[in-house]
Amino acid sequence: MRAAMNKPDFALRDFFGDRRQELIAHIPHAVELGMTMEQAGPCQALIRIPQGERLLGAASRGVVFGGVITTLLDQVGGAAVMCSLRELTSIATIDLRIDYMRPSTPGRDLLGHAQCYRLTRNVAFVKARAFHDGELDDPFAIALSTFMLAANPTPPGVMKALRSQQP
Amino acid sequence: MKTARSASDLDLMVTRIPYAVYLGLRVDLDEEGVLARLPFRNDLVGNAGLPALHGGVVGAFLELTALFQLLASVRDARIPKPINFNVNFLRSAGPLECLARARVVKHGKRIANVEVVAWQGDRAKPVASGFGNFLL
Incomplete structure (x- = not known):
């Protein structure tokens, strides 16, 4: 009875955890860059891009x-929004602002962490950072972005892909 | 438009940026300035259902266009470094070539501010716009 009155659970809770590649496996450019979903959780996500020439x-x-x-920061921002939804829907980036505080360190992988800190009926607000392994508190770039919810009338690939994978 | 670098100078500079080569960036120069082109490729897609280019690719294309307009405008051995960049995603970018032009809004001693617009087919229907500040 009490549970029925609570907010519905996160739509993608079954995919929270470490290395759940399903969350980005349907995105051709993410796969092409060798992105890996390092961690997904309530309203947040962590993605890696391996270094490459x-x-x-x-x-x-x-x-x-x-x-x-x-x-990286657009992708991880979108993932954080998906991980904050109570009901799956398509999303689209409205805008993204990025500050490049310093160059990335040569030869090291890039990590992006994003948090969806506010979700309204139509818009999601995200902050994200790019950093190297073990340096979450010393990012080389920071981004703020907004996303529109229910962006496309057609069901996006993610919904089909994720639904087909749900146990 | 008076430019500090020729089209072949800019072509050479594209070849020195591995990421621009990877994206398949092409840079032309005419009386209006730099016209940048990004041919469509399936591996640049973010939403396979629509399909639409990845937002990050569109953002990177805007940033490269801004950089090349700056390089065309100023003869300086140093490559401008981005301080920040803002992208507005206006329409999804379909499976077509993207084009973009940039305008140097202010060229200061240390900082340049550049505006960019990208479109596909119809220039009156931009797919994205952006602006950024570069350290010179």
């Missing part, structure tokens, strides 16, 4: 191009 801004300096960090 093709991600560099200037080959001579070994620093990853800023746009790659945009992709």
Whole structure:
């Protein structure tokens, strides 16, 4: 009886935990970049992009191009929104602002952590950071982004993909 | 438009940015300035259902266009470094080539502010716009 009065549970709770690759396996560009879903939980997500030559801004300096960090923080932001939904729906990024505080360190993987800190009926608000292993408190880039909910009339790939995988 | 670098200078600079080569970025130069092109590829898709380009790819394309407009405008050995970048996603970018142009709003001594717009087919229907500040 009490449970029925509570808020419905997170739609993707079954996918919370470590290394649940299903959450991004249906996104071609995420797969192409070798992204891995390191952790998913209530309203938050952690994603890794392995270091690679093709991600560099200037080959001579070994620093990853800023746009790659945009992709990481957009992706992990979207994942955090999906992990905050009580009912699955499609989402689309409205805008994303990113501050590049310093260059990433050559040769190290990129990690992105995002938290959806406010969810309204139509819009989700997200903050995200990019950092290296063990340096969550010393990010090299920070992003703020907003997402529109129920963005597309057609069911998005994620819903089909995730529903087919649900036990 | 008076430019500090030629089209072939810019082509050479694209080849020095591995990520721009990976995306397949093309840079043309005309009287309006830099016209950047991003040919469509299936592995750049974020939403396979629509399909639509990954938002991050669109953002990166805007950022590259801004950078190349700056490189075309100023003859300086140093590559401008992005301080921040803002992207507005206006429409989903379908399975077509993306085009973009940038405008240097302010070119200061140390910082340049650049605006960018990207579209597909119809320039009056932008898929994304953005602006960023670069350290010179």
